[in-house]
Amino acid sequence: MTELPKTFDPAEIESRWYAHWEDKGLFAPERPGADPWTLVNPPPNVTGSLHIGHALDNTLQDILVRHARLKGKDARWVVGTDHAGIATQMVVERQLNARQQKRTDFTRDEFVAKVWEWKEESGGEITGQLRRLGCSMDWANERFTMDEGFSKAVLKVFVELYKQGLLYRDKRLVNWDPGLGTAISDLEVETTDVKGGFWRIRYPLADGSGSIEVATTRPETMLADMAVAVHPTDERYTALVGKQVKLPITGRLIPIVTDEHADPELGSGAVKITPGHDFNDFEVGKRAGFKAGEMLNMLDAKANITQTSDGLIPDDLIGMERFAARKAVVERLKAEGWLIPHIDKDGNEHDAEPRTIATPFGDRSGVVIEPWLTDQWYVDAATLAKPAIEAVRSGATKVVPKSWEKTYFNWMENIQPWCVSRQLWWGHRIPAWFADDGKIFVAETEDEAAQQAAEHFRSGEVPSPKVIFLDTENVRAGNEISGWIGKAEDAGSKPIDRDTVVLRQDPDVLDTWFSSALWPFATMGWPDAGEWKNRYPNDVLISGFDILFFWDARMMMQGLHFLKEVPFKTLYLHGLVRAADGAKMSKSKGNVVNPLGLIDNYGADALRFFMAAMESQGRDIKMDEKRIEGYRNFATKLWNAARFAQSNGIGASATLEAPEATLAVNRWIIAETVNTVQALDLALADLRFDEAANTIYQFTWSRFCDWYLELIKPVLQTEGAEGADETRAVAGWVLDQILVMLHPFMPFITEELWSKMGPREHELIVAKWPMADARALDPEAAKEVDWLIRLVSEIRTARTELNVPPGARLPVHVRDASGATAERLSRQEAALARLARVDQASGDAPEGGALQIVVDEATFVLPIAGVVDLEAERERLKKAIGAAEKERDGLAGRLNNPSFVERAKPEAVEKARADHAEKAAEAERLSAALARLG
Template identity: 40%
Template sequence: MSNHELPTRIKPNEYEKKIYDEWLEKNIFHADENSSKPPYSIVIPPPNVTGSLHMGHALNNTLQDILIRFYKLNGYETLWMPGTDHAGIATQNVVEKQLAEKNISRHEIGREKFIEKVWQWREESGGQIINQLKRLGASCDWERERFTMDKGLSRAVRKVFVTLYNEGLIYRSNYIINWCPRCHTALSDLEVEHEEKEGALYYINYDVKETGEKLLIATTRPETMLGDSGVAVNPNDERYSHLIGKTAILPIIGREMPIVGDEYVDMEFGTGALKITPAHDPNDFDIGRKHGLKEINMMDDSGYINENGSVYKGKERFEARKEIVSELEKQNRLVKKEKHIHSIGHCYRCKTVVEPRISMQWFVKVHPLAEKAIEVVKNNEIKIVPENWEKTYYEWMYNIRDWCISRQIWWGHRIPAFYCESCGHINVAMEDPSQCEKCSSTELSQETDVLDTWFSSALWPFSTMGWPEKTKTLEKFYPTSCLVTGFDILFFWVARMIMMGTKFMNDVPFREVYIHALVRDEDGQKMSKSKGNVIDPLTVIDEYGADAFRFTLAALAAQGRDIKLSKERVEGYRNFVNKIWNASRFILMNMPSDYNIGEPDFSKLEAEDKWILHQLKITADNVSSNIKTYDFNEAAGEIYKFFWHTFCDWYLELIKNRIFDKEKKEPALKAAFFILKNSLIILHPFMPFVTEYIYKMIDDNANLLNMDFPALNFSFDTENSEIETVISIISSIRNIRGEYNIPPKSMIKAYIKTGDKKIINAVKNNEKNIKKLSRLELLEFTDKEIEKSATNVSSGFIIYVPIEGIVDIAEEIARLQKDRKSALKDYELYGKKLKNENYLEKAPREVIRKDTEKFEKSREVLSKIDESIKRLEELC
């Protein structure tokens, strides 16, 4: 493209796809396991195959892409392993809904045909999120894309299951689990979403058989009393300690139950006496096992009361609650009912209230695995960033429960356990057995349950690289360098990967874990469809381009702080994209047509050239160090500040006179061109598309990812100081123009009072630029105070700008007085609101926050106006 063909404006949708397609065509993201370069690898947190790109994905994958591109530019052989998760429950629901539209159920067509339908759906519609990640610019090695149900990963899953089973770390038992009455399956803790809801505490009198006393017990779920098999009190509680060993009578049912002593009971909550329902509460389950209490399951798979519920058999659980409360009232056993806010678990997929329920399930005995997983973090073999998450990690790992890995669905890795119909022996092996290993019977039936999706994803860092085979990919890229993930799956996925990695690879799965925060709306609210505040990443990309969107996320990604996102923020960084283009266009338009003017000649550099090169080195070093420590916002801020303000606002303005001077043009352009090229490389991890688009105008055959990140060894401290002085003088004069509302076109005079020889020399060496950029008709030194002048005192000098005849002081004071009235109105309005206790009690927190911001802003405006009026009055 020749100079005159450079467009005045650029539109991301016209070049982003073209650039990405070229990257794919050139296979530029491919990781070479035979490379001699040092490895840097990341495995993508596999999105659900049913999913579409949301803000969490966008942030997570933008940060990963920044890391991969940065380390590739720094000479590493980079692997970003992509893939998707089969998402057992979610995917099964999608296909079941499709069948339901045709009035077909999965049970009608059977398991085999249903699985065929799921695979068919996956081929036709699954994995759309992969294409969406490509729109974001994700530099994954797409040739290596994996799926948690593909043959290689399935073999890895089976190998792990068989090994753990043979070592006694996988077992089958009745245990308390999360049960979804709608999906008819067990759920992992992660698949349960907790919401604060208003419920009630019901205070119920239980009789004590031996003494005739009334024992008052509080519960939030009175229907579960149908499964009560004991009452617990704290042995240190003087109110109840005498009742330990005695018998309580269950109201309505009449069941006799032991009263046990257990320090778990909170003496301060409710009445300090706890009814124990071992089959329907995880804490009660532990207490029940400890004291040998009966485990009475009083509910069926669909949440209806079963035969253990007496007259309530067949009643839906919440309907039964109402009838039980009514009966308790009739028997005068319901003493009172109080409002109570508590956390209620819902199925993440269908939003049904989850029921803790005892069930025959498969479990992993995690304590032996957790010990090693705790040790590697303690020994700093794995570093968690930010560090404060380590405490949370330890708390969870030390209190970890055995992991329920079975799910009562059809889509997933079917548990490789085969029951012998003759002797009852469970056969578990790498290949499907043809006969029982114990009695040789051929009558075998396979377990119908499938494995929890998290079981397969726990193997992700090594199964995706070919394990259990010893592959070159594993040898080169395992352990991975970093895992980027959200805090919500630190325990459920990250901890399990650490356990499985240390167990089966005898090494950690990753060296570092970076935990990023949530993306919220501009008011700090969590995005949700019900609130109507969801921002669609693809809509944002369509409107503003991927680069502006990515840079916004990076610029806001401060460690430990949630991102408050708004389209206005993205629009601001779209302006930055435009600034990059305009600066690039200015330089390229003024270059010779072949663009081949080489690197700058250091012997011909002016002070401003040495200054900008020095600033470039500082910026490259700071961006590099900040990315390495996951301070993405600091890294983005450094390059933004350098390119927009230092390079565009100052350097390009300082060299414009030289660019239009034939004799001085080449050294200035060479320096500007050098800065531009290196800036594009530094910017590339954040803004891959626009940087590549511009660089191709310099060299159509080049790809930025094949370049080297700037490692600059020069230093120009003296020149740096001189230009900083010049900038300070120009800024001081501009500030006076702004403060006194001097029109931009007005030519003014300025006087500098200083005794510093370095400042004097800096002014003399750069007088032409100072006058041009400050719009001065005169610039002189003075050794006395200039009357009727606006002043600006800076370090080492004082600026005087005579304003008589330039500014109508009376008119300016009148204008400021008018502005003051408006600011005072806001100041009084919001100040009054924030002093109103009734308002502060009732108004939403976010509204109060906004009003506080408006109050502070109005106070700041008032202060500045008063200062300006005072200065003007002093000149009268």
Template identity: 45%
Template sequence: MDKTYNPQAIEQRWYDTWEENDYFAPSGTGEPFCIMIPPPNVTGSLHMGHAFQDTIMDALTRYHRMRGDNTLWQPGTDHAGIATQMVVERIVNAEGRTRHDIGREKFIEKIWEWKEESGGTITRQLRRMGASPDWRHERFTMDDGLSDAVKEVFVRLYEEGLIYRGKRLVNWDPVLHTAVSDLEVLSEEENGQLWHMRYPLTNGTGHLIVATTRPETLLGDCAVAIHPGDERYKHLLGEFVELPLSGRRIPIIADDYVDPEFGTGCVKITAAHDFNDYQVWQRHRDETPIADQPHGGLINIFSESAAVRDTLPDEGQLLPAAYTGLDRFEARKRIVADLEAQELLEKVEPHKLMVPRGDRSGAVIEPFLTDQWYVKAKPLAEPAVQAVESGAIKFVPGNWKNTYFEWMRNIEDWCISRQIWWGHRIPAWYDKDGNIYVGRDEQEVRQQHQLPDDLTLQQDEDVLDTWFSSALWPFSTLGWPQQSERLKTFYPTSVLVTGFDIIFFWVARMIMMGLKFMDDVPFREIYIHGLVRDAHGQKMSKSKGNVLDPIDLIDGIEVETLVEKRTQGMMQPHLAEKIAKQTRKDFPDGIPAFGTDALRFTFAALASTGRDINFDMGRIEGYRNFCNKLWNAARYVLMNTEEQDCGQNGGEVELSVADKWIISRLQETEQQINKAIGEYRFDRAANALYEFTWNEYCDWYLELSKPVLMSDAASEAAKRGTRRTLVRVLEAVLRLAHPIMPYITEEIWQRIAPLAARDGETIMTQPYPEADDGKIDHAAVEEMEWVKQFIVGIRQIRSGMDIKPGKPLPVILQHYSDQDKARVERNHHYLQNLARIESIDWLPDDKEAPESATALVGEMQILIPMAGLIDKDAELARLNKEIDKLESDAKRVEGKLGNASFVDKAPEAVVQKERDKLKDIQSTLQQLKSQKDKIARL
């Protein structure tokens, strides 16, 4: 093995080997175990959330593969309708054309070309993370097979009356000219204004003052609402106001939606441009005053581009011509100016409000009344709720089922149509009279409805919401609607690993569709993980300049390249400068190459169920050191076992108490890790692995092996036992660690396996370790803990007294038992070598001990006589210097904490850090002063 661990030298080589040899394909003979990857956007690149989530999925996959299960991790990507269309549209625009110039068919061809050439970035990056899905069966939501599934589901739901076409309010992106889902809308607080407008009462008795954040929509008002219990306005119920600038008469109605404390307690109801107002309209639309208005009060005032539209011939003068064609924000300015001119503007005041913007275009989303396709959700939601209530599906952590129930029990019909070109085109056709025909293709439509060949049919221009096809993912990827062997074997899948933010948008819809079309749940368990945040708990975002790229953590990146990456494309120079400065401060030397295994282990160690993850660079540095520790341990083992008799071929084997202890602790660690993975507590599994490997195997057992292997007095059987234990325990550790750290474990295992009498081409297909209670020797564990306590006691005395590690020490033992004497005798070689003991004397309890440094092992005292061991004056001088420095540090921190300005204004975490620092200083001071007093008495 190379002297130094270099992940870049082994990772790509092993990944290529695994993939070329089809090790990722389902092959076990045990129970089926299947995970569906949440399909990333084909336009996407790997971010920290992906890397964390995929680490968990891959760890589970590798774990079950090693347990002999018939394991499938199903990969694939999502066509990402809007996102992908925008990418290719920008390419077309750069050529001086639009998609309309080249037409739908040619544009779709260009998207497919782009997908083939540039759409595989994220799957290449997944490979860098060591992901082991069945790449041979990778799917894409626009594959022919998945497209067939989409059409099949659409037709069946339509035939059952669960899909319909209707005019309703949707989130409308006026730049992209399409409806978008709630998930594609980002709402953030922005500074705005509250306009107070006068609506004259038609009875001539005055006016109502209506407060609004959107004065431009008054053109579409259908009513003014008050709260039914508001005594100020009760007498006006049934009266009318004249809509300013329009001249229309609209009623005053009462509804519980109105907050009497907001504004004036009078709310304009614009049913076609506000989701809440739409609900109010639905409750009151049958009332004569609303029904008598044009369009029954549902008045759409905007075009697809959010400009004031023309009045149609059959509407009369519904919308004032003065505003026709004006963009909504320009119309706002004009309307406010006209209200002011007519003395109908009471006042304007600053007001913070949540503004919804499209996540792709950045445009303010407009609630928009339009014809769309919908799925009736309630009939599908009821069995989906029952599946979780009955325990057929289990959420981990369990509290997320409450979020699921809240959404599902209040579910609205699902708008599934999008006004773009890239996606699954809706399988519906229209004749010239507007009649709708739904079928799997035009030929089926004509046959089913006996339509003549000369009847022209036009397919619906819209495509389906991306979530529609991804809702079918657990069964469409396995071959449905064909009854393939993969479908029969792997459906229902075992567990879904996903974030809480798409429980409704994706998880719930998969459950609804799975139950509807497969008559079974799509997965048995849903493991919900948190978000990956920065070290301070802040959400990672480009505008904050705190985004970490997983590939940069694996390969490393120079600071100036990182600065360029973080500031690229920023339109605000001051923000780019601020981020560049902070990046140079945080990473003055750039980011070193940590390798994939260290990154994966960091994710696992942080993966407590359901909580957000604060990614601290200190953790990944620590786990890179853990990789080094494992590598160096393997080098030590190989140097002491290669070309040696390790008991593979029989021969007498004698196990020492240390051998029995480490074998026992291995069994206990295997129990802990298997239990933790079964409960999705990867943090506990990683911690148990770390503690055993670093603190027990490397720090203790390797050292305990030296007195046996290097002793002329030890028998060959004892040496053989220690060599066998060295390789067998290390080999088991590698198998325990493999699901989390695949590369380093494979590299080392190839060298260790023959010594441990393990056959096989790869660690991936080796059995995962399971504890054998029969190998736990409780007496050996107890004795070894005694030995460790003895050695640690002496080491602490050395450290406290600043005695050199190599200096042999005389030891006096007092208050001992017969068992203590026997243990010293049995383990003398360990104590002498690891504690560097010169001699051991037994002091009766009735004899007075010399001035000594003391440690306890149970009731027994370990005494190290101090006379002659240290230079008293030099040690006192050293201690005085340390004490003075710490007292100065304590005074500085106390001053900081005594400063009310600091305590009140600094973040709580920063203040707590200073408090903890003071506590540590005071504790160390106490120990040093005690030490000083003891030495002064010599």
């Protein structure tokens, strides 16, 4: 046994123990024959740093993996980071910009090499921060979504999906981010209300017979209009259907068509259709007979005006920034008399009616997103989603909380094709090569692509075509061949002859979520031989609900398609960590909490315990630093309990089973320990983290520290006391069980105490979980000690409420006690005297003021005349009762006022209800105290 310091110092303990665990490989101990148990971490971005959401997510995972390890399973927590295509490229480009350089100053390979260099030097900062949190991950097998083995899996999946017709190239509208120059998914678009306008425009009929009115929030897009739509039943326009209008500015002739998208009740009932720049218009255009390849595009990749294929946009608008073009288009429409002015309520004339417009922004670039018609690669998500839907319906994957199933089904049953290509340089390059005739060859390697191309172009005239690969992004100026710059050595600067096939690889990369969708099996060696054969499916996935569709659903689709099994048996979705007032944390609000700062102040164990205790199956968590401080105090209380144990000869237990016990207090604490193990096992099995944390907290603080250690002090501190050795053995065993049960939540302090309480065969992290042995339950002992605790608690409460001086010893007279109660009083006389500061008295209680307490059938009378000024005490209690009732009734009035409940902020209503309950309880408690005085 090593004596513990007086002060608990989390920082010193944490750094020492984490290094020890990792150096000795204790996060993935060899356990041949043990049942495998696996979970994978949601791979954080390699650019990321630990935020409070990570702290919650990873704490919950670590609790489960440490628990499984203690249960003797071959538990493995797969760890790694995501290459984060957009985020990482942005980081490196910003570094280049700071040096007055840009990405295009380099070849693609040179730029990618710079990203890898950044990754080795600065990337993965978050992995060190996860260590500070105590995450027991399998660092020896850390993965990265761009490492060689993982990339092999990504290429295989792409090629297989392509061969199966589930991945294809198509021209469709995408969310285009002009700031990043790439397509992004719907899930990466943030919609914000922005002040804008609603312009009304007259479009003249081509035959000169009149005009038709349309309205728009984006007047610049009229440069690419292809139709005007009216509702089929709108009689106002029946005679115009099939006619043409001649667009102002461009002079383009476009038809008037019918489509139910046009709402007769909105505006004029006629809507302009720009299929190349609006998602709804795209569908209207298809129904009107326009093929995607025929739809007009008026914007380049930077969202500047570009010439349409019909060449009708005036030259002075070409190259103009989109919002500058909006102003120019409006001015021209106004000058030519096509703009219908808006007249406000005061009769003033304006170009447009003011409107608040829901505007899409890129979540990373912060610029307005444009719907843009472009060629991209798509996955047939609807086909892949069907088995994933059935897996949840059948229970093959259990979703916790179950309430999320409805959201999951709704999204999956209405899923759209998944755009998986991104216009970046950093990421998995799409394994597709284009020939000059437009033929696409998809293969895992260049050699395979060359074989496909040679076979395709083989003919009688060219029996053995020569294939070379060219790449405009990887060679500097010069060395130009047929409009392309040569990469292959055999191309050189010579002209390419007719026997040569030129292949150019698609410059795009894959969406980051495409590769991370393979995480549960590609991290473990798939498609080659590897652990995936024993560790797939994973046991559980813990995820924030906000990536249910980004990641979780896509893993379901890919896992079921390629391995024919669900990727995880249980999906647990937790909520968000919010600011103390319930607001969402954001840098702009200045309410973001740094978990590393909390660890510095209170220790990782306290932060982890807070996360577990507050996590209630998907509900959002309100940040509460005082509670974290409270859990630091909890750790200190456990530390001091261990020091007390050491000073009284209590050390490490020599047995996993409970020691033999004869004293009621020892039989009671053993039974309480067994009950706690049972409750903890059930809570963790049900993923009730809050219930699990509160179970071990209450047992440790209340049952063990506050009561058991107090109850056994006379035995321990009286020389030659009967049962002293038994008590030391039991106390040591219970403390050991606490350390093991608490370890998943508070790994650092528990490991430190485990090591200091005596010699051990192994570290706590690989110890054995307690046995919930029902044979150790002792109902009679439990009843007796519970009775003693209730009696002492009632006496203490009454003394406090009636201002009895703490040091005053009071006589206690007992009325109507049964024989069983009398026997208990006899056995527990010493404990009752010491804990409640009372002495048992015989005979009836004297006349005069006394406090009376009823426990079960017996009444305990404690005379306090002469100890307390009874009249003054009655007056004090009456005043306190009145004050409490006044506040209670005032709060009740507010809560009964519909105006307050409906208009006040939810947090204000919630606080009023809590205050009302508190004051009502206070009034009731004080009234009971007054009644005791008689």
